[in-house]
Amino acid sequence: xxxxxxxxxxxxxxxxxxxxxxxxxxxxxxxxxxxxxxxxxxxxxxxxxxxxxxxxxxxxxxxxxxxxxxxxxxxxxxxxxxxxxxxxxxxxxxxxxxxxxxxxxxxxxxxxxxxxxxxxxxxxxxx
Numbered sequence: 341x342x343x344x345x346x347x348x349x350x351x352x353x354x355x356x357x358x359x360x361x362x363x364x365x366x367x368x369x370x371x372x373x374x375x376x377x378x379x380x381x382x383x384x385x386x387x388x389x390x391x392x393x394x395x396x397x398x399x400x401x402x403x404x405x406x407x408x409x410x411x412x413x414x415x416x417x418x419x420x421x422x423x424x425x426x427x428x429x430x431x432x433x434x435x436x437x438x439x440x441x442x443x444x445x446x447x448x449x450x451x452x453x454x455x456x457x458x459x460x461x462x463x464x465x466x467x
Contacts, residue, residue, distance in 0.1 A: 361427035365419030
């Protein structure tokens with residue numbers, strides 16, 4: 341099981357605003373922010389005491405990462421997509437079923453400010 345994901349971003353403030361808005365429909369909120377002794381800043385999203393998604397200032401270790409967040413419902417996927425677009429993300433796959441991945445795989449994809457493919461996915465039936 342994965343405890344957390346951490347990625348470097350080109351503009352911490354821009355990415356912080358993007359993720360704060362895009363992840364809110366998935367009940368992931370900005371819960372921690374601090375500076376490391378080497379000078380880079382980190383921002384954690386999720387729930388304390390263990391934020392699950394971190395962004396940091398600094399050089400990109402990986403370009404065009406794909407991160408998928410679990411959504412509690414299909415409407416949460418829809419809300420994620422709208423919020424991410426309103427926050428400046430670029431659509432990379434509108435909300436909808438993706439039967440090529442799995443039965444009931446309902447997802448949406450958005451490119452973040454650094455071009456990473458950010459997904460919200462729900463595998464529950466429509467209510």
